[in-house]
Amino acid sequence: MTPTRKELDDRLGGAARAWLDEALAEAAHAATATHGTTPCAAPPSWALRFASAGRHCGQEHADAVRTLLLHEARADVDTLTRLYHHGTAAERRAVLLALPSLVPGPQALPLVEDALRTNDTRLVAAAVGPYAAAHLAPHPWRHAVLKCLFTAVPIDAVADLPRRAHADAELARMLADYAAERTAAGRPVPADLHRVLALAVPPEES
């Protein structure tokens, strides 16, 4: 869960808090600036803060600080896309976490799909959040669920799982096939698989 500004303030030391105050002010200023940004312009100061959040606030707070910055700057899809493609894995993760509250439509799906192509579990876990639950098409969503099982991303990371998995016969088939493959190889079936399978099996077959 992303902490609120208040919760974050309580956790940060004095220097980090002061740094965050300045960073959020810069982001808020950018959000209200009347001049549009030109494509070739140097990155705004808050975007440099976005990159350096880990070393100023601590890696354990970086997700929260970066997400706050994106909100405060009211980052649009173009900005989020640029920050994602120019970002480290940690920065990309923060962009993914911010998508559900910043992008109402499906325009940012290419970022989710990019993250789901990686094998970096930090990115995969962030990609299967509420934004994917709302917008990802059934086929890639099923593969995302299966990828979580393959890479040991806890299935609790998948947002809105009961609704999306409900009575999904194709997902149930994929899960059953995967379980059979594991069993044939003499390997254990991940416990999470049975949880999803129970949701996915259509009622008339259960």
Next chain:
Amino acid sequence: MRIFDPHIHMTSRTTDDYQAMYDAGVRALVEPSFWLGQPRTSPASFFDYFDALLGWEPFRAAQYGIAHHCTIALNPKEANDPRCAPVLDALPRYLVKDSVVAVGEIGYDSMTPAEDTALAAQLQLAADHGLPALVHTPHRDKLAGLRRTLDVVRESHLPPERVLLDHLNETTVKEATDSGAWLGFSIYPDTKMDEDRMVAILKAYGTERVLVNSAADWGKSDPLKTRKVGDAMLAAGFSDDDVDQVLWRNPVAFYGLSGRLPLDLPTPGALHEGNSILRGGE
């Protein structure tokens, strides 16, 4: 024995290497960006490589309990290819990243005018971004290369105490020491330095400002050479504290000049408690 390998190209190494390094005591490393063996032909190819140093490779390292940092630069060999030179213009957006702890590897390869330009420009980038610089000395014509490197460093805005001169050996250690820079030694199976020669240099010059690395990459190299130097030092009568200074505290101090080295690096605790508590952490 806790080990910080200050120069190793993990992109070219396997997960077995990561495991063996962890078992030998390696808990942190720096991967300098460098040549990949196969020349690149476009800046985009560099950007994917830099992104891997900031994404996939730290993720791999973390699976084995090792903290991964990197240095970013256009290496001198490829600085000579006009198709790759535009990489210099894109470096600023990489040099602000949290896990970038120096500009590097920069320096000379064939000592060309293009290399002069790239070296000077990147020393300036280091100064501008509050980063130290990892400067390697060339394989061919090493002493002349060191002298020319030191000239360029002296003309730059980066003070020598923020420069690590790497791949040093018996012929270059004296002048490198006198320059005030940090001293890096790469221990290789056949070329560069070996463990016993390294111990002899430590006896002659002391342990201050000295860093030892495996510089392991895609060539014949050994990612456990740092540990072998530690063992050779102990066998030659150096203390545990001397070994800790060379293999841990010196690299932490040098890359700590960036202000970006997390102070909560995985603590092996091996010095005082043996390393049994660490073995369980997968």
